[in-house]
Amino acid sequence: MAADHQLIATFPSDQVVVVMVPFVAQGHLNQLLHLSHLISAYHLPLHFVCTTNHLRHRTSNLRSAGDIHFHEFPTPPFTSPLPDPSIPFPTHLQPSIDSTLHLRRPVAALLRSLSHTVKRIVVVHDILMSYVVQDAEFIPNAETYVFHPPSAFYRCCSHWEKTGEPFPIDPESLNRLPSQDGILSPEFLKFVMLQRSHLNFHVGELYDSSRVIEGQFIEHLEREEISGKTKIWAPGPFNLVQLASDATVLENRHKCLQWLDNQPDNSVIYVSFGTTTTFSNDQIRELAIGLERSKQRFIWVVRAADTGDVSGLTDRIIELPNGFEGRVKERGFIERGWAPQLDILRHFATGGFMSHCGWNSSMESISMGVPMTTWPMHSDQPRNAFLITNILRIGVAMKDWERRKELVTAVVVEEAVRTLMCSKEGEEMRRRAAELGREVKRATAKGGISRNEMDSFISYISRE
Template sequence: MASGDTDNQTKVVVVMVPFIAHGHLNQLLHLSNLVSSYNIPVHFICTTSTLHQARSRLQGLATSDPMIHFHQFETPPFTSPPPDPTNHFPSHLQSSFESTLHLRRPVFDFICSVSKTATRVVVIHDALMSYVVQDVKSISNAECYNFRPLSVFYTFWDLWEKAGRPFEVDMELFNKLPSQNGIVSAEFRLFAKLQHPHMNNDVGDLFDSSRVIEGEFLEYLEREEISGKKKIWAVGPVNPVHTSDVTVLDKNRHKCLQWLDKQPVNSVIYVSFGTTTTFTDDQIRELAIGLERSEQRFIWVVRAADRGDMVGLKDRLVTLPDGFEERVKGKGLIERGWAPQLEILDHSATGGFMSHCGWNSSMESISMGVPMATWPMHSDQPRNAVLITEVLKIGVVVKDWERRNELVTALAVEKAVITLLGSRQGYEMRKRAAKFGDDIKLSMIEGGASRLEMDSFISYIRR
């Protein structure tokens, strides 16, 4: 391992600068593992509270690798209101997002110190931390790479429209894309706008994606009319594709996995809406009734969204309909805490995933060969749902974005679950999803498409 390397003046050192939202943080932690496997030391910058959260959630990934060094920085105090179930976008996190702007100086000072003992410092930053790393361009032996945490599909269409539609594409598909209206709050749009000018400092872009699933859109994105001469690498999936690779801190298997062990193959739908979603009581009731009436097996992660100060998990106990848990006992499992999502998706009993379509969850599902029931909430999620249902054809719609302000009925939930788990259509989706999962696993081994992309990136930063 490189930790034993005494030639401190010839090292390439990587500094990861993640955004604090869990889905973003998760991706760069996984990428840290991939980079460190090439015998390159990684310095991972994080706020104190988010690092504590990551250590508790990520099943020991990265946090036990001696090649990965964690550095905690404090941010000024900020307000941390509870999540608003009536708001699709997690506006309650806005103050915590803005607190990251204060990291500009300490991050720069840290990278300066690292640059004194390395030939080259490679700064990989989340797109939403571009403002924070803007001063790195003044360090002669440091260079920045923009990690884009969203799908290539979403990114291409967004940039293509902003570039004035510079070349012809499949207009039939374009016309199926939901509008961008309402995907983020006005405050977040301003926060994102702060980042844009500083992305010009980057050598290239990294994506948590694979040419196996988004090859056509990567080729579009690589055209000079869209990306100029900027380099692009699709190094994903960054998450492990075999959960046996995951070091589990707890010697006992999680109760969700023990329960899955007792279920038939492809018989369970996993229901989880990420870390930023909180439903109204009415929506919780409709979802519960729909799951019950489907008469299919399920694991449902029932929890309020994260709060900005990372302590929100127990602040609002989600109330389920009277008698629901007793009625579904044996057929359904309610998980109110943190669930090991990767391992659940990789389990042979899991036959579907009802999801908000965040790109982190989507890539995990695709790489594990699991079809999806799509229920987008905000940001890139509505267009990710189109990729899953219309392009890859491995998903069924639970909620259409254009009807985002309507309650999803129990009937809609029931229909989606039965389609995914109990119909010929669902069987065909599962076959296609399994093929994508197999292809992705092959892409990660020596000579595979994603492995070649990662090799190319590592070769470039070692040039």
């Protein structure tokens, strides 16, 4: 999908145009693709920019573009190492991450071209793309809005650590907050600091969250001593929430969904750790044994982490224990490729989600009313997990961040799965998660608080 620059000249002079600049990690990219569809529903033309490598691979499973105009910008070739199971942080993606710095010039050129034909350019960019959009500051009719991929809770935690100012959680919870030790690699931290040096001219901030989920934390961030004059919106979840029912079973649906159709309500735990995590063989074995011993139904996405190149895939085949697949074939579904996560989470048979707690996956689970077993790996994930288990109380903690270097044993896996899926404690979590999911759906419907947030954002960027 090459950029269609002929479209640029067709916009009327009083038009507002949105330019979306996502970060290349799939969770981040998915969030801003979902947001792009929400914005395009308001009939605003939207330009979505990314590297050629990532755009083709990452957008292949999402909805049709509609009013979204995709721009592929090439970057110099780079060597993409294989994922290293011994390192939780996806250091193998660093060359791909660094390649995004080359987007500065083409993005600036696109903004300058648009600036001559439209009233206002609204640049919505991932906080990790601040370097790329820095030239927008010098375009008179351009304004930038920062998208924060983590939770509002995570941002509150960070502010508290910097300033010591309390925020609305009890002191006991503060004392148990997971540390930031080991969440990033030194190379990625350097990349983050570069982005922060260009965070000085945005007029608004966006969160993939909702006030029904994180209202107290969003309100805390809105305080003038934290946000200043910067406006904040939380119009999430960005992912599609108002979905059709499961009543119609289509034969061409993904095989795992057809399998789910034949399982009882809330009986299946969905196991997936995103696209950046690769487990060691020992950890795969412990996870498999734990799932088997739990005696619970499951869907397990078994695949190595994506690489940073155009294919996004490795040739590594994850080896499962000898005879495992045969022993669990009556109650387990193994998926070695792409899985339709939202459809799985919203299915009536899905009763739990074992997750790395990336915020994109967390919001998808929350919006579908599914409780979680939390297994954080890096970045914001440990504190997202804490929010899910200790604040929202819709999850079972399986991986203690302070013991992150230890193997998660089969005993721990079995216990966590059984707690979530077949205990009174797990049933109460499922009840709370289902109610929160219903609140989220109400919030995104017409007149709901999240829909009103989106209306407010659109009204602001479209102002005279």
